[in-house]
Amino acid sequence: MDVTNAIEAHGLVKEFGGFRAVDGVDLAVPAGSIFGVLGPNGAGKTTTLRMLLGIIDPDGGHRTLLGEDRPIRAARRVGYLPEERGLYPGMQAREAxxxxxxxxxxPLKEGRVRADAMLAAHGLGDARHKTIRTLSKGMAQTVQLLGTLVHRPQLIVLDEPFSGLDALNQQRLEGLIREQADAGVTVLFSTHVIAHAERLCERVAIIAGGQVRFEGAVEEARNRLRPRVRLVTRAEDGPWCAALPAARTREGRLWQFELPETGIEPILKALIDGGAGIENLAIERPGLHDAFVAIAGEAAAREMDQPQLEAVA
Incomplete structure (x- = not known):
């Protein structure tokens, strides 16, 4: 079925025991895109994904999955990797x-053929007959991910796929996500690690407190903030200081401020004419993390950062 959006959601609501975990979520995931759902733990990301897939029903609103009003009808065209990993420990990797x-x-016969090829392609050919319990954590997670892809779905939904992976396996997973997108597959993943979304995603939804605070292109989120200027001068003072924006910070001869709407040229002229002595000048575009802080607030950003530090430790 040819659909413009692989997923659409309008006003999704879900309550648990009187607590509203998801409060009116709207989403549109374009077919063939890599789409990230960003938010701290407890923001409502997993609940939202489960409603989109039809694992749980919303208490309000509606959604479509690959053009189907009832997500179960599209189940065979979807690959889903839940946050809670789980494989039968006594099963061989190929059989899993x-x-x-x-x-x-x-069919199982075709699945075994594809499994052998996929394991070999990801450097796990020698592990195909090994049981899950004998594999490293990273290898076992790779096996489960390959099981998510083996039936060649049109849509892949990954819930915190980078959680618990070391840097090398995170890099491999990013590569695999790009491969799927290059093949025309839609990839939707949730994460609390903003760097992955910034590297991979064309569009993102920022969720905090069960609500979508932003949904759109990554560039659109970043462009909500002005670029920042870092300036180091040889002189500490002079008439050129009047050309710098009033909302500036200073540490010795280091000046920082937002790039004015008029651009950097008038400031450069004043610095040169006034003999400021420019030792260093850099214009830095805001990153997705900066945009997240501006959109969701510093408290939500701190909650995002903490799990990331734990994962590295």
């Missing part, structure tokens, strides 16, 4: 992948 494909309608 084939089994996950069979749950989506792929």
């Amino acid at each position: 992948i084939a089994f996950m494909g069979a749950l989506r309608g792929l």
Whole structure:
């Protein structure tokens, strides 16, 4: 089915025991895109994904999945990796992948053939007959991810896929996500690590407190903030100081301020004419993290950063 948006959601609401975990979420995930859902733990990301997939029903609003009003009808065209990883520890890697494909309608025989090829392509060919319990954590997570992809879905939904992975395996996963997108597959993933979304995503939704605070292109989020200027001068004072924006900070001969709407040229002229002595000048574009802070608030950003530090430790 040819659809402009692989996923659409309008006014999704979900309550648990009187607590509103998701409060009126709207989303539109373009077909063939990489779309990130950003937010701290407890923001409502997992609940939102589960409603989109039809694992749980919303208490309000509606959604479509690959053009279907009832997500279950599109289930065989979807690959889903939940946040809670789980494989049968006594099952061989090859059989685990084939089994996950069979749950989506792929014949076991074909699943085994594809599993062998996928394991070999990801450097795990020698592990195909090893049981899950004998694999490292990173290898086991790779096996589960391959099981999510083995039936060649049109849409892949990954809930915190980078959680618990070391830097090398995170890099490999990013590469695999790009490969799927290059093949025309839609990828939707949730994360509390903004760097992954900034590197991978074309569009993002920022969720905090069960609500979407922003949904759109990454560039659009970043462009909400003005670029910042870092200036180091040889002179500490002079008439040229009047050309610098009033809302500036200073540490010795280091000056920092937002780039004015008029651009940097008038300031440069004043610095040169006034003999400021420019030792260094850099114009820095705001990153997605800066945009997240501006959109969701510093408290939400601190909650995002804490799990990231724990993952590295």
